[in-house]
Amino acid sequence: MTDTFVLPHFSIARLAGDRDDDIRARIDSRTKPPGALGQLESLALQLARLYGSESPQLQQPTMLVFAGDHGVTNEGVSIASSAVTGQMVRNFLDGGASINAFCGQSDMALRIVDCGILEPLPAHPMLLDHRLGAGTEPIHLTAAMSEATVARGFANARQLIGELCKAGVNLIGLGEMGIGNTTSASALMAALTGLSSDECIGRGSGIDDKAFLRKQEIVTQALKRHVETFGNPVRMLAALGGFEIVGMTGAVLAAAERRMGVLVDGFITTVAALAACHIEPAARDYLIFAHCSGEKGHAALLNHLSAEPLLSLNLRMGEGSGAALALPLLRSALAFYNEMASFEQAGVVV
Numbered sequence: 321m322t323d324t325f326v327l328p329h330f331s332i333a334r335l336a337g338d339r340d341d342d343i344r345a346r347i348d349s350r351t352k353p354p355g356a357l358g359q360l361e362s363l364a365l366q367l368a369r370l371y372g373s374e375s376p377q378l379q380q381p382t383m384l385v386f387a388g389d390h391g392v393t394n395e396g397v398s399i400a401s402s403a404v405t406g407q408m409v410r411n412f413l414d415g416g417a418s419i420n421a422f423c424g425q426s427d428m429a430l431r432i433v434d435c436g437i438l439e440p441l442p443a444h445p446m447l448l449d450h451r452l453g454a455g456t457e458p459i460h461l462t463a464a465m466s467e468a469t470v471a472r473g474f475a476n477a478r479q480l481i482g483e484l485c486k487a488g489v490n491l492i493g494l495g496e497m498g499i500g501n502t503t504s505a506s507a508l509m510a511a512l513t514g515l516s517s518d519e520c521i522g523r524g525s526g527i528d529d530k531a532f533l534r535k536q537e538i539v540t541q542a543l544k545r546h547v548e549t550f551g552n553p554v555r556m557l558a559a560l561g562g563f564e565i566v567g568m569t570g571a572v573l574a575a576a577e578r579r580m581g582v583l584v585d586g587f588i589t590t591v592a593a594l595a596a597c598h599i600e601p602a603a604r605d606y607l608i609f610a611h612c613s614g615e616k617g618h619a620a621l622l623n624h625l626s627a628e629p630l631l632s633l634n635l636r637m638g639e640g641s642g643a644a645l646a647l648p649l650l651r652s653a654l655a656f657y658n659e660m661a662s663f664e665q666a667g668v669v670v
């Protein structure tokens with residue numbers, strides 16, 4: 321019997337460019353050579369489109385780390401076992417991970433969303449229960465989950481984003497934790513972009529040659545098994561996704577619907593963001609890409625999205641680490657836009 325389900329529809333407005341002339345004029349009239357603030361200028365334009373051209377401000381930027389486990393991990397495609405996902409979530413809650421250090425440094429709130437790690441953890445004020453199961457099914461043998469489960473994941477994300485929006489948050493960071501999730505993300509990238517699986521598969525957490533060969537086999541097998549889902553992003557997510565990837569895709573769609581910016585972290589988060597753009601192309605306007613990670617595939621993926629990442633530090637950490645590191649650059653873009661004098665005000669004549 322197949323479940324009946326209602327897939328949430330996300331109503332996303334394109335970020336109108338009708339104020340662009342004013343925003344560009346403001347940027348160009350600041351006391352600097354034209355274009356001298358480089359990529360901070362295009363970032364300021366995007367943030368002014370998002371938050372208004374008069375005095376755009378970030379409010380309570382909040383990092384959401386979506387966690388989930390993957391059936392394929394039993395195939396030896398990672399350096400670690402699935403148990404490490406839950407152990408790292410515990411570490412997030414105890415304050416000991418890279419994301420804790422970087423969120424602290426960047427003054428960013430942090431919430432962890434359990435979308436389906438193997439074993440649930442005891443309640444904690446930072447931990448949200450969005451569990452869709454105890455790890456996905458292995459994608460090379462069957463679908464990771466049902467489409468009804470994808471729909472539930474989207475509904476959970478929409479509820480969370482609604483609550484954050486009510487509390488005044490206007491920017492989320494997108495991070496993830498899931499041992500084995502680069503296998504799922506690589507398969508999804510290949511299915512969504514049509515790029516060859518070779519271009520989409522990297523060494524994830526740092527696997528050796530033997531595990532890499534196995535990962536290639538698994539992705540090839542998964543793509544072959546689920547080829548009939550290609551063209552339908554929700555079916556592709558059900559076939560190849562992870563619970564945390566579904567949660568992130570839902571969060572992007574819900575945030576864009578609420579006119580919130582989304583600061584995207586690394587490879588896996590970018591794949592989730594790409595899936596969101598396949599479902600609702602207008603979501604692309606709300607995405608800010610924090611960095612190009614060291615994971616093979618991320619550069620091609622960013623290129624596919626015509627994205628210019630802010631940083632390139634060869635990170636391959638996940639957890640939202642690159643997004644937390646990039647947040648100060650968003651503040652810098654707004655600081656120059658809101659605080660710099662114009663040529664006229666400063667009496668500077670070029």
Ligand SMILES: O=C(O)c1ccc[n+]([C@@H]2O[C@H](COP(=O)([O-])O)[C@@H](O)[C@H]2O)c1
Pocket residue numbers: 397398399400496497498499500501502503523524525526527585586587588589613614615618635636637638639
């Ligand atoms: O963000 C990235 O680009 C990235 C690249 C490689 C690995 N990761 C992290 O490593 C884990 C996935 O690696 P793996 O080898 O277990 O598939 C997962 O928890 C991610 O957060 C993250």
Ligand SMILES: Cc1cc2nc[nH]c2cc1C
Pocket residue numbers: 399400404408496497498525637638639
């Ligand atoms: C230790 C460890 C920490 C991580 N953080 C994100 N992915 C990870 C993978 C491993 C293995």
